[in-house]
Amino acid sequence: MIAILVDGIVQGLQLSLMAVGITLIYGLGGVLNLAHGQFAVVGGIATALFVEAGVNPLVACALGILSAGVFGFVVDRTLLLPAYRSAGEERLLLGLLITLGLSFVVNGFLDYKYPNISLTLKLATPSFSVAGITVRTASAVAAAIAIVAFILLFAFLKGTLLGKVVRSIIQNEVGAGLCGINPGRIRTLIVTLSAMMAGMGGVVQGLFSSLGTEMGNELTSFALIVAVVGGVRSINGTLAAGVLLGIVNAFASYYVGAYLTLIILLGTAVFTILLRPAGLFAYRT
Amino acid sequence: MKKDRYLADYVTLLLVAVVLALVPLGVGDSAHYLRIVTLMLIYMAYAVAFNIIFGHTRQLFLCIGALAGSSAYLSVVLATKMFLSPWATIPLGIVFAAFLGGAFSYVSVRRGLGVIFVGVVTLVFSLIFHNLILGLRELTNGETGIETKALGVGVLQSGRGSYYVILAVLMASLVLYHLLMRSRAGTAFRAIADDEFAAELVGIDVTFFKVLAASIGSALLGAVGAIYAYYSGFISPTEYALVSVDIVVLVTLLLGGMGTLLGPVLGGVLFAVLDELVRPLGRLNVLVYGVLMIVLVITFRHGLVAALRKIIKVRIP
Amino acid sequence: MSALIAVEGLQVAYGDMPVVKGVSLEVQQGEAVAVIGPNGAGKTTLFKAIAGMLKPRSGKILYQGARIDGIRHCDTVKRGVVYVPAERELFPQMTVLENLELGAYTNYKSRRERLEFVLRLFPRLAERREQMAGTLSGGEQQMVAVGRGLMAKPSILLLDEPSTGLAPLFVSELYRQLSRLKAEGLTILLAEQQVPHALSFSERAYVLENGGIRLFGKSADLLGDPEIQRSYLGMV
Numbered sequence: 001m002i003a004i005l006v007d008g009i010v011q012g013l014q015l016s017l018m019a020v021g022i023t024l025i026y027g028l029g030g031v032l033n034l035a036h037g038q039f040a041v042v043g044g045i046a047t048a049l050f051v052e053a054g055v056n057p058l059v060a061c062a063l064g065i066l067s068a069g070v071f072g073f074v075v076d077r078t079l080l081l082p083a084y085r086s087a088g089e090e091r092l093l094l095g096l097l098i099t100l101g102l103s104f105v106v107n108g109f110l111d112y113k114y115p116n117i118s119l120t121l122k123l124a125t126p127s128f129s130v131a132g133i134t135v136r137t138a139s140a141v142a143a144a145i146a147i148v149a150f151i152l153l154f155a156f157l158k159g160t161l162l163g164k165v166v167r168s169i170i171q172n173e174v175g176a177g178l179c180g181i182n183p184g185r186i187r188t189l190i191v192t193l194s195a196m197m198a199g200m201g202g203v204v205q206g207l208f209s210s211l212g213t214e215m216g217n218e219l220t221s222f223a224l225i226v227a228v229v230g231g232v233r234s235i236n237g238t239l240a241a242g243v244l245l246g247i248v249n250a251f252a253s254y255y256v257g258a259y260l261t262l263i264i265l266l267g268t269a270v271f272t273i274l275l276r277p278a279g280l281f282a283y284r285t
Numbered sequence: 286m287k288k289d290r291y292l293a294d295y296v297t298l299l300l301v302a303v304v305l306a307l308v309p310l311g312v313g314d315s316a317h318y319l320r321i322v323t324l325m326l327i328y329m330a331y332a333v334a335f336n337i338i339f340g341h342t343r344q345l346f347l348c349i350g351a352l353a354g355s356s357a358y359l360s361v362v363l364a365t366k367m368f369l370s371p372w373a374t375i376p377l378g379i380v381f382a383a384f385l386g387g388a389f390s391y392v393s394v395r396r397g398l399g400v401i402f403v404g405v406v407t408l409v410f411s412l413i414f415h416n417l418i419l420g421l422r423e424l425t426n427g428e429t430g431i432e433t434k435a436l437g438v439g440v441l442q443s444g445r446g447s448y449y450v451i452l453a454v455l456m457a458s459l460v461l462y463h464l465l466m467r468s469r470a471g472t473a474f475r476a477i478a479d480d481e482f483a484a485e486l487v488g489i490d491v492t493f494f495k496v497l498a499a500s501i502g503s504a505l506l507g508a509v510g511a512i513y514a515y516y517s518g519f520i521s522p523t524e525y526a527l528v529s530v531d532i533v534v535l536v537t538l539l540l541g542g543m544g545t546l547l548g549p550v551l552g553g554v555l556f557a558v559l560d561e562l563v564r565p566l567g568r569l570n571v572l573v574y575g576v577l578m579i580v581l582v583i584t585f586r587h588g589l590v591a592a593l594r595k596i597i598k599v600r601i602p
Numbered sequence: 603m604s605a606l607i608a609v610e611g612l613q614v615a616y617g618d619m620p621v622v623k624g625v626s627l628e629v630q631q632g633e634a635v636a637v638i639g640p641n642g643a644g645k646t647t648l649f650k651a652i653a654g655m656l657k658p659r660s661g662k663i664l665y666q667g668a669r670i671d672g673i674r675h676c677d678t679v680k681r682g683v684v685y686v687p688a689e690r691e692l693f694p695q696m697t698v699l700e701n702l703e704l705g706a707y708t709n710y711k712s713r714r715e716r717l718e719f720v721l722r723l724f725p726r727l728a729e730r731r732e733q734m735a736g737t738l739s740g741g742e743q744q745m746v747a748v749g750r751g752l753m754a755k756p757s758i759l760l761l762d763e764p765s766t767g768l769a770p771l772f773v774s775e776l777y778r779q780l781s782r783l784k785a786e787g788l789t790i791l792l793a794e795q796q797v798p799h800a801l802s803f804s805e806r807a808y809v810l811e812n813g814g815i816r817l818f819g820k821s822a823d824l825l826g827d828p829e830i831q832r833s834y835l836g837m838v
Binding site: 032034079082089092093094096097098100101102103104105106107108109111112115217218220221224225228232257258259260262263266269270273274 | 343345347392396399400401402404405406408409410412413416417419420421527528532535567568569570571572573574575576577578579582583
């Protein structure tokens with residue numbers, strides 16, 4: 001039981017890592033990124049390519065994550081510009097369709113150019129014991145990466161001026177403008193950051209199973225569910241929702257089996273959304 | 286006098302029917318090309334359905350393939366496992382798809398959950414559909430799929446015959462579209478697409494009309510999806526995947542023009558031509574469609590019909 | 603003496619609907635000018651255009667002699683044109699302190715002294731500095747909004763209906779603080795529905811009706827004008 005719970009929490013942290021990128025991009029740009037899973041895939045495949053080229057795996061991971069960031073930067077500065085020029089629902093729809101198109105482009109390209117590449121990272125020791133419990137090294141590493149990433153993120157958001165500016169834009173874009181804050185440049189920074197976090201998620205996925213192009217849409221779906229349940233504008237909510245859904249996922253997989261698990265996950269998501277439409281932690285105005 | 290208002294529509298419908306009916310003659314004996322044009326009709330019909338759901342009431346259903354596939358699989362599985370005639374199971378598939386689509390719509394509208402919710406839930410549903418088909422292996426035969434040739438759908442087996450049956454279905458859907466848009470529902474749709482809040486204030490039952498649009502559109506998807514399964518001779522999950530159906534429908538409507546009668550037809554023709562041009566690229570076609578989708582959404586959002594309307598001052602439906 | 607802010611023949615529309623139909627006004631340095639008028643007259647639209655939140659269809663907006671129409675609102679702040687909207691637009695999940703500090707974004711390094719100034723002006727905010735802005739009362743939120751605007755070291759403060767949703771006691775207190783600011787030399791352009799306060803506070807006023815200036819002049823004169831008295835002061 002405990003093992004499943006721990007597994008669930010670790011999975012949940014991974015989900016949150018992916019989902020927080022969606023929350024940030026939506027909060028800052030008003031765009032729901034349907035190509036988020038593709039950011040992760042780009043990170044993972046890039047890492048795999050670097051490893052194949054003989055680069056040290058640790059460095060390869062870093063480079064892969066960086067590649068995801070660069071990709072995100074380019075997308076924000078080019079494809080998303082037309083969306084940013086609109087406002088409100090128009091922007092949302094435009095963003096959805098553009099990112100959806102992008103997901104097809106990335107899938108199509110990677111399928112064609114690197115059809116058989118996938119990222120699998122093997123760790124030196126498959127598992128170790130802590131206080132009598134056997135822990136999979138992969139889970140420990142994944143959890144550590146996610147936790148460190150979140151701590152850094154929260155420190156950034158709460159402690160630095162730039163972080164406060166980011167929060168202010170998420171909470172009230174108009175208000176931020178009234179303070180003289182130009183959301184455009186900050187948006188690009190955050191999209192890049194979110195893409196890197198997705199890249200991190202992709203690399204971490206490579207620890208557990210192999211990450212290939214076909215996983216892109218699935219990663220996007222999971223990230224979307226978590227983000228929507230937690231409240232698309234709330235970072236705390238995303239973290240909580242991710243862990244919650246991770247635990248549900250772990251238990252459901254164990255007792256019910258992988259295929260039905262996704263239905264249960266969606267069912268839980270729909271249920272919580274019906275109860276609290278704005279999300280678990282959304283601010284009630 | 287009222288008849289004149291729809292003269293353009295009637296003429297269009299007639300022209301479309303005649304032109305499309307003549308296509309097989311132009312194709313001659315080539316079974317390959319006959320299949321291509323038949324598929325073109327199928328995708329046109331899918332596009333008409335999506336036109337009703339998204340083009341007119343802005344419900345971004347990202348599960349077109351999954352809805353069509355749900356109906357198709359229900360119909361085929363019931364036919365094979367319970368030895369029922371496909372003609373009996375197709376209606377069941379249609380009802381199932383209509384129910385699903387209506388349910389997604391109802392939940393989102395009732396809770397005021399907006400585009401995000403609909404998009405996310407339907408996208409996830411696409412994934413669920415795919416996984417479910419793979420997971421319920423005993424019923425669906427997973428990735429390999431099920432053969433539908435032996436199920437006795439006679440007329441859908443033959444080359445030309447199937448083309449004309451499917452053409453009849455397409456024409457029926459276009460006529461349905463026309464009747465729907467000229468009814469009170471059509472007016473409601475236009476109001477809702479323009480400004481949902483204002484429509485509510487004026488007394489339009491937004492929930493009812495949105496769910497209606499979603500249900501009718503989904504029912505149509507179910508019908509075409511099931512017919513396609515029997516026409517093809519086999520059913521498999523990839524035939525109903527996002528890259529097989531949804532992207533095609535989106536590009537078709539972006540090319541042709543959403544919210545119009547001719548949009549799906551013109552878009553369908555353009556897409557069929559494009560598909561042929563892109564065929565030598567093999568699996569790279571998905572990339573081309575993705576790029577095309579992005580470019581169209583940014584620059585040519587309103588489609589060919591809107592562009593033609595500006596050039597030719599005649600009313601094109 | 604050229605005006606700090608001059609608006610010439612401004613036309614602003616929402617889509618196809620014209621709201622501000624040819625408005626000209628000016629505000630001199632150190633003045634307090636009021637724009638009064640009924641709901642829907644176009645006061646907020648006018649202010650939003652001056653602040654750079656809306657693009658005017660035609661006309662000019664001049665600040666210190668240079669044109670600012672068409673400049674985005676985040677850029678006008680740095681020049682000294684600060685807008686405080688009726689909706690306040692605070693950051694609900696950030697503390698009063700954080701809200702105020704962000705107001706000094708364009709001058710972040712020197713925020714401490716501005717902060718002392720603002721907190722002296724609104725002692726109630728000093729008490730509530732660690733409270734989430736979303737949990738404050740209407741009057742307190744208005745103080746934060748004005749305070750945040752002041753943090754940007756404005757040359758001119760555009761206040762849109764600052765008395766919205768405030769209890770009468772708060773309104774008086776607010777105008778007391780505004781008078782103090784005026785005494786310190788701040789230029790203020792004010793839109794108000796609460797005509798008596800606006801006219802006693804300002805030196806000059808414009809009456810905006812239906813998108814156009816119907817009347818303008820010294821506030822004292824307007825107070826005595828029988829039409830104004832009838833339409834806006836409820837006197838018969």
